Amino acid sequence: xxxxxxxxxxxxxxxxxxxxxxxxxxxxxxxxxxxxxxxxxxxxxxxxxxxxxxxxxxxxxxxxxxxxxxxxxxxxxxxxxxxxxxxxxxxxxxxxxxxxxxxxxxxxxxxxxxxxxxxxxxxxxxxxxxxxxxxxxxxxxxxxxxxxxxxxxxxxxxxxxxxxxxxxxxxxxxxxxxxxxxxxxxxxxxxxxxxxxxxxxxxxxxxxxxxxxxxxxxxxxxxxxxxxxxxxxxxxxxxxxxxxxxxxxxxxxxxxxxxxxxxxxxxxxxxxxxxx
Amino acid sequence: xxxxxxxxxxxxxxxxxxxxxxxxxxxxxxxxxxxxxxxxxxxxxxxxxxxxxxxxxxxxxxxxxxxxxxxxxxxxxxxxxxxxxxxxxxxxxxxxxxxxxxxxxxxxxxxxxxxxxxxxxxxxxxxxxxxxxxxxxxxxxxxxxxxxxxxxxxxxxxxxxxxxx
Numbered sequence: 001x002x003x004x005x006x007x008x009x010x011x012x013x014x015x016x017x018x019x020x021x022x023x024x025x026x027x028x029x030x031x032x033x034x035x036x037x038x039x040x041x042x043x044x045x046x047x048x049x050x051x052x053x054x055x056x057x058x059x060x061x062x063x064x065x066x067x068x069x070x071x072x073x074x075x076x077x078x079x080x081x082x083x084x085x086x087x088x089x090x091x092x093x094x095x096x097x098x099x100x101x102x103x104x105x106x107x108x109x110x111x112x113x114x115x116x117x118x119x120x121x122x123x124x125x126x127x128x129x130x131x132x133x134x135x136x137x138x139x140x141x142x143x144x145x146x147x148x149x150x151x152x153x154x155x156x157x158x159x160x161x162x163x164x165x166x167x168x169x170x171x172x173x174x175x176x177x178x179x180x181x182x183x184x185x186x187x188x189x190x191x192x193x194x195x196x197x198x199x200x201x202x203x204x205x206x207x208x209x210x211x212x213x214x215x216x217x218x219x220x221x222x223x224x225x226x227x228x229x230x231x232x233x234x235x236x237x238x239x240x241x242x243x244x245x246x247x248x249x250x251x252x253x254x255x256x257x258x259x260x261x262x263x264x265x266x267x268x269x270x271x272x273x274x275x276x
Numbered sequence: 277x278x279x280x281x282x283x284x285x286x287x288x289x290x291x292x293x294x295x296x297x298x299x300x301x302x303x304x305x306x307x308x309x310x311x312x313x314x315x316x317x318x319x320x321x322x323x324x325x326x327x328x329x330x331x332x333x334x335x336x337x338x339x340x341x342x343x344x345x346x347x348x349x350x351x352x353x354x355x356x357x358x359x360x361x362x363x364x365x366x367x368x369x370x371x372x373x374x375x376x377x378x379x380x381x382x383x384x385x386x387x388x389x390x391x392x393x394x395x396x397x398x399x400x401x402x403x404x405x406x407x408x409x410x411x412x413x414x415x416x417x418x419x420x421x422x423x424x425x426x427x428x429x430x431x432x433x434x435x436x437x438x439x440x441x
Contacts, residue, residue, distance in 0.1 A: 002318055008279055008296030008342055031343075038338040039319040041297070051296065053343060079332070103408025104389065105323065108332040109339070190407035 002042035007050040011057055014139050014168065020052045022141050022164035030054050030166060032075055032114030035106045060113070060168065063087065068174055071137070074113020074167045082107060089174040090132055091276075093181040093199070097128045103191045113167040116149075119219075121156045122193035124185075127214025130222060131181075131199040134172045140165030153219035178205035182273030184265050185215075196261045198269035200230070207231050211270065213247065213262050221250055223266065230270060240267050281345040286310070286354030294341040301325045301336035304351060312352035312381045316410070323409035326382040327351050333389045352381040361388055363433070364426045373422030375413040383409045387423045395431040399424060 011017035021028050026049040031037060033055075040046035054060055060075040063086045070089045080086050081098025088094055101107055101115075101124050115125040116136065129136075129149040136152045138145050141164050149170075152160050161167070185197040194215035201210045209230035214220040226243045234242065244263040247254060254262065278293040285308065294303060299318075304310040304327070313336055316322035320338040327336045328350040355361040364387055367373065374380045383406065390397070390405045397405070402423050403416070411419060 002299070003297040005295065005297055007277060008340075010342070010345075031340075034338060034340065034343070035320065035335075038299075038340060039321075042299075042319050042338065051340075055343060103323065103386075104405065105326050105333040105335050105386065105408060106320065109329075109334055190404050 002044070003038075004041075004044055004047075006041075006048045008053065009050065010053045014057060014059060014166065017052050017054055017057065017166060018139065018141055018164050020050070021166070023050070026050055028052060028164075030117075032117070033077065033110040034114075035102070035110035036114070036118050036120065054166070069171050070174070072112060072170045072172065074117075074169060075111045076113075078102075078107035078110050078112070078115075079104065081112070089172050091175055091177060091179060091181060093128065093132070093175075093183070093201075094172070096183065097124050100124070100185070100191075106191075112170055116152070116170065117159065117161060117167050119153055119155075119157050119159045120193070121218060121220070122195075122197075122215040124194070124197065124214075126153055127197055127199055127212055127220040129170055129172065130214075130220045131201055131210060131212040132172050132175065133210070134170055136167055137169040137171060138162075138165050139168045144168070146171070150222060155218050158219075175201065176203055176206060179203040179208075180273045180276045182269040182271065182276070184268040184272055186261065186265055196258075196265040198262070198266040200266070200269040200273045202230055202270070202273045211243070211266055213266050216252055216254075216258075216262060218252060221247070221252070223247070226266070239270065243267060279342050281342060283344050283346065284348045286350055292341070296340065296342050298341040299337050300327070300329075300334075300339040300341050300344055300349070303341040304336060304349075310351045310353050314378055314381055316378065321410070322379070322382075323386060324379050324382040326385045326409065328355075328385060328389070333386055352384060355385075355388065358388075360391060360426075360430055363430050364388060364391070364422070367422040367426035367429065368419075371422040371425055372418035373414070374418070379409055379411040383411065383419060387426065390423070391427050391430055395427045395434070397424070397427055402427075 009020045028050045031051045031053045060073045062073045064071040078098040078101045134149045182200040186195045197214045209227045211223045211227045225246050229242045243266045280293045282291045304313045314324040316324040318337045320335050325336040
């Protein structure tokens with residue numbers, strides 16, 4: 001065995017999990033699919049005194065279809081999106097993203113809530129849910145709250161999750177069927193974490209666009225100005241110059257190579273949307 | 277503090293008491309002596325420890341043994357009589373799908389899961405699908421040929437049954 005010793009509690013409900021997470025000075029971490037946390041425990045990179053296993057909480061696995069949105073329980077796996085075992089409101093973007101996270105043996109266990117809670121800047125779901133204007137439902141000792149994905153992600157591995165708080169669900173608004181999505185990801189090897197990724201959602205019928213760049217050194221970047229330009233019909237080199245300028249002025253201190261990489265990824269995501 | 281678990285492993289009920297930090301791979305290898313499950317990287321990268329948990333592939337080195345309580349686990353040993361696994365093993369034999377054999381159990385289980393879901397795959401798709409299983413000796417050529425050949429054989433064998441259904 002590789003990890004240092006820790007205690008373990010198999011939570012029976014969300015309230016039970018929250019009660020066990022709130023335990024003073026000890027480092028208590030919730031365990032969802034464990035596909036990032038357990039490797040970090042094996043490498044002894046993540047200190048932990050106690051794990052609270054969420055996987056037996058049935059409420060966290062439920063998906064609920066509503067008139068204007070779909071509410072995915074935090075424990076819905078990447079494979080469930082890939083196999084379309086859960087409904088889709090994103091014109092196929094979420095099943096696509098689910099299908100190319102890591103490898104099948106990881107996708108069968110890794111969960112959307114776990115991925116978002118970790119907020120690895122290079123992981124796929126955080127950028128995706130920010131692009132889709134999703135909301136995160138949180139439950140904690142002080143009750144329940146909902147916030148936008150954009151406000152949720154505050155930095156690399158940093159989120160708005162409070163002490164003993166859990167992600168309960170991800171609420172994805174139903175995207176209009178006139179919208180087209182484009183995706184581009186640069187990774188050194190199939191299934192690896194991205195060096196850069198971008199998602200473009202373009203709705204020519206409604207004159208709307210949203211361009212998000214992820215795998216940066218912080219939270220995913222919503223390129224507001226570039227999105228407005230795309231919506232107004234700007235294309236080609238002129239659009240690329242706008243994207244590049246917006247990335248350069250984002251305050252992220254990109255090296256020239258990274259700036260070129262992220263700009264190229266964003267331009268290719270926009271181009272990819274034309275194919276759908 | 278040890279935690280008791282009970283699971284079905286290769287069709288047999290198993291009860292054990294494990295430390296929470298014990299991985300499923302260590303439970304299988306050290307306690308149950310099911311040593312077909314190999315441990316390479318022990319951080320979820322190499323795929324050598326891939327087993328089936330409730331019919332789905334999972335990496336046994338990053339699955340905690342406490343987490344499989346109530347689950348059905350199958351290792352390569354437990355697929356000994358399985359028809360698809362037989363076809364795959366024959367294909368790996370015929371097409372030189374292994375050299376040292378260290379990655380083979382994980383490779384076979386990943387391929388089993390792949391062909392069960394998608395028997396008709398081209399070389400490029402097979403390469404993407406096994407990208408989570410590292411082999412350091414074959415260069416993958418023989419492995420890809422083996423999986424492709426097994427897929428064709430399996431599809432031909434199951435096609436009449438599907439037509440009837």
